[in-house]
Amino acid sequence: MSSEPLKIALAGLGTVGGGTASLLSLQADLLEARAGRKLRLTAVSALEAPPGIPLGEASFYADARKMVAEADYDVLVELIGGASGIALEIVKGALAKGKHVVTANKAMIAHHGVELAKLADTLGAQIGFEASVGGGIPIIKSLREGLAGNRVVSVKGILNGTCNYILTTMRAEGRDFADVLAEAQRLGYAEADPSFDIDGVDTAHKLAILASLAFAMPIDLEGVSCEGIRHVSALDIQYADELGYRIKLLGVARQTDKGVEARVYPAMVPLSFPLAHVDGVFNAVVTEGDFVGRTVLEGRGAGARPTASAVVADLVDLARGHVTPMFGLPLSHLKPQPQAPLGEHCSAYYIRLMVRDEPGVFADIAAALRDEQVSMEQIIQRGRDPGGSVPVVMTVHETKESSMQKALARIAALPALSEPPHLIRIEAA
Amino acid sequence: MSSEPLKIALAGLGTVGGGTASLLSLQADLLEARAGRKLRLTAVSALEAPPGIPLGEASFYADARKMVAEADYDVLVELIGGASGIALEIVKGALAKGKHVVTANKAMIAHHGVELAKLADTLGAQIGFEASVGGGIPIIKSLREGLAGNRVVSVKGILNGTCNYILTTMRAEGRDFADVLAEAQRLGYAEADPSFDIDGVDTAHKLAILASLAFAMPIDLEGVSCEGIRHVSALDIQYADELGYRIKLLGVARQTDKGVEARVYPAMVPLSFPLAHVDGVFNAVVTEGDFVGRTVLEGRGAGARPTASAVVADLVDLARGHVTPMFGLPLSHLKPQPQAPLGEHCSAYYIRLMVRDEPGVFADIAAALRDEQVSMEQIIQRGRDPGGSVPVVMTVHETKESSMQKALARIAALPALSEPPHLIRIEAA
Numbered sequence: 001m002s003s004e005p006l007k008i009a010l011a012g013l014g015t016v017g018g019g020t021a022s023l024l025s026l027q028a029d030l031l032e033a034r035a036g037r038k039l040r041l042t043a044v045s046a047l048e049a050p051p052g053i054p055l056g057e058a059s060f061y062a063d064a065r066k067m068v069a070e071a072d073y074d075v076l077v078e079l080i081g082g083a084s085g086i087a088l089e090i091v092k093g094a095l096a097k098g099k100h101v102v103t104a105n106k107a108m109i110a111h112h113g114v115e116l117a118k119l120a121d122t123l124g125a126q127i128g129f130e131a132s133v134g135g136g137i138p139i140i141k142s143l144r145e146g147l148a149g150n151r152v153v154s155v156k157g158i159l160n161g162t163c164n165y166i167l168t169t170m171r172a173e174g175r176d177f178a179d180v181l182a183e184a185q186r187l188g189y190a191e192a193d194p195s196f197d198i199d200g201v202d203t204a205h206k207l208a209i210l211a212s213l214a215f216a217m218p219i220d221l222e223g224v225s226c227e228g229i230r231h232v233s234a235l236d237i238q239y240a241d242e243l244g245y246r247i248k249l250l251g252v253a254r255q256t257d258k259g260v261e262a263r264v265y266p267a268m269v270p271l272s273f274p275l276a277h278v279d280g281v282f283n284a285v286v287t288e289g290d291f292v293g294r295t296v297l298e299g300r301g302a303g304a305r306p307t308a309s310a311v312v313a314d315l316v317d318l319a320r321g322h323v324t325p326m327f328g329l330p331l332s333h334l335k336p337q338p339q340a341p342l343g344e345h346c347s348a349y350y351i352r353l354m355v356r357d358e359p360g361v362f363a364d365i366a367a368a369l370r371d372e373q374v375s376m377e378q379i380i381q382r383g384r385d386p387g388g389s390v391p392v393v394m395t396v397h398e399t400k401e402s403s404m405q406k407a408l409a410r411i412a413a414l415p416a417l418s419e420p421p422h423l424i425r426i427e428a429a
Numbered sequence: 430m431s432s433e434p435l436k437i438a439l440a441g442l443g444t445v446g447g448g449t450a451s452l453l454s455l456q457a458d459l460l461e462a463r464a465g466r467k468l469r470l471t472a473v474s475a476l477e478a479p480p481g482i483p484l485g486e487a488s489f490y491a492d493a494r495k496m497v498a499e500a501d502y503d504v505l506v507e508l509i510g511g512a513s514g515i516a517l518e519i520v521k522g523a524l525a526k527g528k529h530v531v532t533a534n535k536a537m538i539a540h541h542g543v544e545l546a547k548l549a550d551t552l553g554a555q556i557g558f559e560a561s562v563g564g565g566i567p568i569i570k571s572l573r574e575g576l577a578g579n580r581v582v583s584v585k586g587i588l589n590g591t592c593n594y595i596l597t598t599m600r601a602e603g604r605d606f607a608d609v610l611a612e613a614q615r616l617g618y619a620e621a622d623p624s625f626d627i628d629g630v631d632t633a634h635k636l637a638i639l640a641s642l643a644f645a646m647p648i649d650l651e652g653v654s655c656e657g658i659r660h661v662s663a664l665d666i667q668y669a670d671e672l673g674y675r676i677k678l679l680g681v682a683r684q685t686d687k688g689v690e691a692r693v694y695p696a697m698v699p700l701s702f703p704l705a706h707v708d709g710v711f712n713a714v715v716t717e718g719d720f721v722g723r724t725v726l727e728g729r730g731a732g733a734r735p736t737a738s739a740v741v742a743d744l745v746d747l748a749r750g751h752v753t754p755m756f757g758l759p760l761s762h763l764k765p766q767p768q769a770p771l772g773e774h775c776s777a778y779y780i781r782l783m784v785r786d787e788p789g790v791f792a793d794i795a796a797a798l799r800d801e802q803v804s805m806e807q808i809i810q811r812g813r814d815p816g817g818s819v820p821v822v823m824t825v826h827e828t829k830e831s832s833m834q835k836a837l838a839r840i841a842a843l844p845a846l847s848e849p850p851h852l853i854r855i856e857a858a
Contacts (some may be wrong), residue, residue: 023578023720033758034577041699087721130575136721138567146567148463148560149452149741216462274727275705284725291452292565292728292738296713298703299724309721312578322751329462 005038009071009099011064011090012327013046016104018053019304020077022313025054027038031312035319039312043071068093077311083107091116094147098123101324102314104131104307110205113212113219114334117326126328128314133206134159134283136306137299138313143213143287144328152214154254156427157285158278159206161301162190162197163221163229163249167266168279171241183236199228200249200264207251210285211262213328215255215337223339224251225263232266236352236422239380239393240268243350246276250427259338261345266429268350274298275427309421331364343402348377348426353392353411354419357385361416362392368414372407374399389418395426434467435748438500438528440493440519441508442475445533445560447482448733449506449740454483455827460741464748468741472500474696501692504529504747506740512536516854520545527552531743533560533736542641542648543763546755556755557743562635563588563712565735566728567742572716573757574644579718581643583683588635590710590730591619591626592658592678596695597708605663610806618710628657636680639714640691642757644684644766652768653680654692654832656778661695665781665851668809668822669697672779675705689766690774695764696856697779697830744765772831777806777855782821782840783848786814790822790845797843802829818847824855 009023010017024031024041031039045061061067068076068090076094078101080087087108091101095116103109109116109129120127130140134157143152158164162184164294169180181198185188196202208221229249240247245268253262269276274296278284283301288294300306317324327334353359369376380393396404408421437453439446453460453470453690460468474490490496494604497505497519505523507530509516512615516537520530524545538545538558549556559569563586572581587593591613598609610627613619625631634655641648658678669676682690682691698705703725707713712730729735746753756763784790791810798805809822837850 019720027578027580027720030580030645031578033762034754036754036759136576136718137724138571141570141575142567145746146570146742147565147738148745149456149460149738151456151459216459274706277703289487289738291448291456291734291741293732293735295566295726295728297726298722300722303722305720306722309576309578309718312720313575316577317574320751320753322749322753324749324751325465329459330465333462355466361508 003037005040006035006315007040007042007073007076008075008077008315009043009067009073010077010079011045011067011083013044013050014079015304016047016307017079018313019052019308020079021053021055023308023312026054031316035316039315039319042073043067064090065093065105073099075102075315078103078105081105082094083111088112092119095119095123095125098125100126100318102128102311104204104311106202106209110208110221113209114331117331120326121331126318126323128317130314131310133209134285134297135299135301135303136309136313137283137285137297138310139210139285139297140213141313142297143210144324145193147287147289147292147295148328150291152255152314153288153290154252155210155214155285155287156250156252156275157207157210158248158283159203159251159301160197160282161281162247164278164283165189165281166198167229167232167247167249170234171237171246174234174238177230177394178230189227198230200226203249203251203264206252207262207264210251211253211260214253214287215260216327216329216334217260217337220336223260223262225342227265229266229423235391236424238329239352242380243268243378244271245269245426246271248275249425250275256340258344259340259343261340263342265425267425269427270429273427273429276300288359301302343400345401347401348398348399349396349404350424350426351394351396352422353417354389355392356416356418357388357390358416361414364414364416365392365411368410369396372403374403374407432466434469435464435504435744436469436471436502437504437506437744438472438496438502439470439506439508440474440496441510442473442479442482443508444733445736445740446475446508447479448737449508450482450484452737452741454485460745464745466644466748468744468748471502472496493519494522504531504744507532507534510534510536513839514541517541521548522539524548524552524554527554529555529747531557533740535561535631535638539637539648539650542638543760546760549755550760554754555747557746559743560736562638562741563714564728564730564732565738566712566714566726566738568639568714569642570742571726572639573753574717576716576721576724577757579720581684582719583681584639584643584714584716585679585681586636586639586706586714587704587707587712588632588680588730589626589678590712593707594618595711596658596661596676596678597698599663600666600675603663606659606661627659627746629655632678632680632693636682636691636693639680640682640689643682643716644689645756645758645763646689646766647763649765652689652691654771656694658695660851664820665853668779668781671809672697672807672824673700674698674705674855675700676853677704679704685769687773688735688769690769690771692771694854696854698856699858702856702858772829774828774830776830777827778825778833779853779855780825781851782846783818784821785845786817786819786848787845790843793843793845794821794840796837797839798825801832803832803836827856
């Protein structure tokens with residue numbers, strides 16, 4: 001183990017960058033003891049140096065490219081963000097010089113992870129990306145190291161704090177999606193353009209990374225199907241409660257006989273499943289391994305300090321000289337996997353239909369389900385509004401997604417329906 | 430990274446030993462890809478070779494001492510168990526030869542961990558003990574590596590599967606402790622002498638290990654105060670339900686201004702606390718770090734396959750050449766910490782009194798509490814049995830343990846009490 005300091009160049013002094021600089025300064029002695037050498041911030045870059053962030057003797061650069069080219073460092077910590085652009089450019093620049101990289105940038109890893117891993121391998125550099133998934137939760141380390149003896153069967157996670165905050169608040173306060181989103185935007189919990197979070201894109205990035213680690217495959221972002229939470233209504237959340245579920249935006253990746261199924265969707269999660277109790281800005285990941293069985297890791301999924309904790313864990317690993325293949329095994333061992341046909345996925349479902357309160361409607365619905373061999377489990381219909389619309393809520397037993405979609409297409413075409421059917425998957429416990 | 434195989438000598442072919450041999454055989458290719466070299470079982474020892482365990486070309490030894498002295502290996506996997514005796518002897522024997530050690534033996538680590546770490550340090554060997562706490566949960570790795578940037582504030586865990594199974598079954602089936610324990614013994618979930626589990630000794634071993642990692646102190650088993658679950662009754666569990674709690678045997682270690690408080694006790698856990706939903710044979714650990722905040726790790730706490738998963742994770746780390754100080758930082762940095770005075774611990778409490786149904790009793794109880802400044806929160810008294818005994822259940826607000834004990838001593842002396850008071854701490858969420 002080297003007793004030279006590990007020299008760190010930090011690009012980006014926003015929330016996470018500031019948190020990381022604080023951690024490196026506040027815990028300097030602890031980190032030196034743990035790593036056996038100092039972790040020294042030698043250079044930082046940002047458009048301007050924000051006040052109140054302890055930068056010690058680090059050189060300041062207004063241009064990250066210049067820092068990467070000229071500063072004295074062993075590892076670049078990239079906390080600028082964005083799938084490409086300046087972040088990708090400086091990461092490639094650092095790797096090309098044989099420098100290590102630590103990043104919290106899930107978009108960049110999801111889009112360019114394999115390309116970057118190849119570059120790093122060629123030049124003997126390491127890429128740490130613990131902070132890219134699940135904030136402070138050590139999920140990357142667990143998959144690559146702690147569960148290294150397992151073939152992973154599935155990974156299911158709550159991976160986006162903004163969505164989980166919105167869904168938790170909708171339930172706690174009985175409010176509707178648009179209302180809670182607007183408030184979250186005012187409070188700074190959601191972006192002005194919230195699509196990245198609420199349409200599931202951010203979750204898809206993280207899921208693509210986890211699936212790669214879990215199933216020893218190159219990252220396949222294209223293979224992740226994606227559905228967000230815009231269509232989840234207060235009414236659905238209320239019915240979920242009544243039926244013994246919580247609605248959560250999940251990223252789910254499964255190894256099946258026909259390939260890997262990777263998808264993002266809001267799901268009804270039974271109270272007996274660990275993810276049902278993960279609320280607010282917390283994230284959690286449930287992994288099923290063939291030897292270890294089920295493990296659950298939960299923690300804060302974002303924020304300056306938790307994310308800094310993950311960034312620094314990667315730095316301590318580098319300082320200790322630990323070398324782990326980026327995806328848990330060498331790139332040459334990663335095997336692309338076919339996408340499992342989504343239509344063959346079996347699941348139970350929750351269906352909410354808004355139907356005009358007329359005689360005979362239910363017979364048509366029941367016939368459509370019967371003809372596609374979809375078997376009903378529960379039905380809730382109460383309240384009457386003769387001439388108006390009433391909700392009819394059903395849960396159906398496990399059925400093939402293609403059958404469910406066919407039945408639903410028939411139901412959607414019924415003249416009695418006043419709006420398209422609402423469908424939410426029920427996650428098996 | 431060496432491309433020579435990592436040669437493994439395995440001592441003990443019981444449940445975990447058999448599971449480890451199976452894992453090494455079944456996942457040989459995966460492990461080779463992950464570690465960059467083969468993990469080869471070269472020697473095993475057991476009283477006799479059980480049938481059905483894949484031992485490949487490993488040499489068989491009936492005497493573990495002889496194996497340690499004569500076999501060709503890089504790492505000894507000790508799965509015999511016991512705080513001292515043969516397990517300790519062979520571990521010292523292997524370390525003395527400069528061989529690495531991987532063990533699931535929490536009793537040995539809790540009693541002799543520091544002594545073994547010194548021996549290992551002297552000879553450049555590593556000791557892996559992930560399997561000693563929490564079965565397959567990568568909790569040791571998380572504390573030493575994943576959360577390396579944090580000062581840990583507290584660690585709270587459900588660390589004994591037998592106790593959690595008993596408490597979960599008592600609640601689910603409304604049965605009493607002795608009854609469920611007897612059944613667990615018949616089913617092989619509890620030992621013929623169950624004291625080690627149900628009196629909290631096993632939890633204390635694991636907590637002592639976690640506290641050492643969390644607070645950078647030498648293992649201090651003597652400093653762990655310990656209370657088991659024998660006195661938890663079906664009635665208490667029923668009241669817990671009514672009050673919105675679950676009763677769990679916890680190991681809790683906290684850093685306080687006056688030192689470290691480490692104790693094992695059955696606690697009322699609010700439903701909003703993650704440990705409330707950890708049932709059956711599952712274990713879980715909640716860690717509070719100053720940067721990461723709260724993290725929760727949950728998984729199977731025992732059993733052949735989950736424990737083998739943890740043993741093999743340590744072997745993969747060794748094969749990858751990762752070197753981590755045994756307690757997360759060098760032995761010279763471990764600082765003994767004073768035990769925080771237990772009497773100053775503040776907690777809310779649940780109290781159940783069995784009192785003779787006579788006028789005026791409650792006034793005496795209330796006076797005893799008032800005189801010690803213990804403030805009542807809720808009282809449940811229902812059912813009458815004139816001349817007989819009825820339960821009076823109270824919860825009290827946060828109070829110093831010493832005040833609580835003084836009040837309780839006065840209450841215990843009241844002639845109306847038909848049995849000693851039952852006291853259970855209420856864990857803060």
